[in-house]
Amino acid sequence: MKKEGTFEEMKKRISELEKELAMRRRVEEDLRFSEKRFSSFMDRLPAAVFIKDTESRYVYVNRFYEDVLGVKGVIGKTADQIFPESLSRSMLLDDRKVLSGELRIREEKIEDAEGKERVFETHKFLMGGQKGLPLIGGIALDITERKKAEERLRASEERFRSIVENSHDGIVIIDGNFCLEYANDEICKMMGYGPEELVGTDFRKFLDEESLGYTVERYLKRQRDEEVPPRYEINFVRKNGEEIRVEASISIVSTEMGERRTIAQLLDITERKKAAEEKKKLEAQLRQAQKMEAVGTLAGGVAHDFNNVLQAILGYTQMLLLDRTEDDPVHAKLKRIENSAHRASELTQQLLTFSRKVESELRPLDLNSEVRQVQELLEKTIPKMIDIEMYLQEDLWIVNADPMQMEQVMMNLGVNARDAMPEGGKLVFETENVVLDRQYCAAHLGAKPGKFVLLSISDTGIGMDKDALDHIFEPFYTTKEVGKGTGLGLAMVYGIVKNHDGYIMCYSEPNKGTTFKIYLPVVESQSAKEKVIVEERELRGGGERILLVDDEELLRKMGKEILERFGYRVFTVRDGESAVEAYREREGEIDLVILDLVMPGMGGKRCLEELLCLNHSLKIVIASGYSVNGSTRDVVDAGAKGFIRKPYELTQMLGTVREALDSLPDTGKGENR
Ligand SMILES: Nc1ncnc2c1ncn2[C@@H]1O[C@H](COP(=O)(O)OP(=O)(O)OP(=O)(O)O)[C@@H](O)[C@H]1O
Ligand SMILES: [Mg+2]
Structure with missing residues (x-):
């Protein structure tokens, strides 16, 4: 039983062992497999x-x-x-x-x-x-x-960032809620704000009223993907309140999250705009100057020929008049022709002044004293309800100008001002020393940098609109009734100022008033004021004897007074004949003769010749109301030592007298006579 039991047990044990072995083999196999799987996995x-x-x-x-x-x-x-x-x-x-x-x-x-x-x-x-x-x-x-790849991306981002940050254009990024998300350095500079003041702020805050409406409208349309012009101009208000004009180029981008961003590239074009406007203004000034030049040439040509025709009409009329007595019925008609011809001649003279065919006799001049003289004249002619005010700069620089023509300029402007103030008002004369710089001259055609005396004449009258202003200096432009104005007043003023190398501008507003500004160049080598004073000392006489010949009593008296005050001894006579006689009597006592040219009797020219016959080295100075460059020239050339303008004008007269007296006696010329 036991054996049997043992055998059975053994069999069982063996089969158990076999099972266990098989299982272990399986486990080992699994393990090997798992390890193989692991390392093959790992190795791959x-x-x-x-x-x-x-x-x-x-x-x-x-x-x-x-x-x-x-x-x-x-x-x-x-x-x-x-x-x-x-x-x-x-x-x-x-x-x-x-x-x-x-x-x-x-x-x-x-x-x-x-x-x-x-x-x-x-x-x-x-x-x-x-x-x-x-x-x-x-x-x-x-x-x-x-x-x-990251590095490449970073470098590329860096590159773009540096382009944006260093751009000469202002660049901003605006989010979907009007808010500035980014602002580069340039826009900060442009606007005068720090980046912290811009970023996070509503961009509408920086726009002026005019730009606000359309800029916001376009911003919103762009958000809705509607068509909007990509480039336009807007006005920004800087931190200091200044306005700048900016050209904006706008684009829109979407972020990864699908949000819309507005990118605005902004260029400050304020200066460019200003320059363009300046250029436009200068072009208008140039057109105006060219027009005036053309009109001047035309008017000058017509006036010149017309003057010759008038001389003939006048000459023959006067000849016919010689043959008629006053009771002759034709006499009155001829007189009328003569008067009309005179009037026409005046007009042509004015036209010639406009077209600068009339010479200016420039000399150092204190404009203030001219203004005062004109004031006196105007006070007599202008109605009492117009107040004349004067603001004259002390120590006004000396200008190079023709006193008669300056008077004419001021009278014409004064009379215009009167006409512009039928109900009364204020007429203001102002003088001022000014220095025009390059910047000013760049904006004003024809202006040259340097020192000028500025004469301003303003009224509080009816003023003018822009259209009128464009035409006022043209000859025959007038808004006055027929018979009241010919439209030559300002044309003459223009011609005279141009002849003085000066320039004139007019500012006017309807119903407010008008200001004319005239810039006259200052005499070179300033301290001319001092020069005038020095000259005054040099003008003094040392008791030299002068014979003053003039048919007008007033001038004789005045001349005598001036010369005596400056240390000369003076005899006066009223015509050529008495002059020759007086010289004969006092020969040797007379150092110089001042001789009026137009006198009744023998006249200046013949008197000169006779005196020179008596003493060929006699010093004679001619005085005349005509220009020395006109008909007077040949008389002066006939042996005079100088020329004095009439009406007598202190420094010029004394200067010429002194120069003539100090000149050496001229022998050669006299001996050949
Ligand atoms: N101070 C002013 N205020 C307003 N308008 C003016 C003034 N001065 C001139 N004008 C305008 O300019 C026009 C031309 O002036 P300008 O002196 O050349 O001619 P006028 O006064 O009309 O005639 P004239 O001077 O030949 O008698 C004037 O008719 C008037 O319309
Ligand atoms: Mg006038």
């Missing part, structure tokens, strides 16, 4: 996998680890036996940290088998090992390409 992993023990000795590395890093036989070694110190030190340090429970991710740069540097993102973690000791597991992912 595109990452370096390693396992270390607590002493940081490698227990396992996969094929990638060995192949890619080019290390073999690492099992049992530590990092410092495989890698350079710089790298291994941090590897070992990291291992310590992993063991102390900190999970580590680190980027490591490791040279691969081919010597190329690769970047790994290494994850380390603790895992269970044998005998209760942990192991350090690690996976190093090769992120070289990702890093490169």
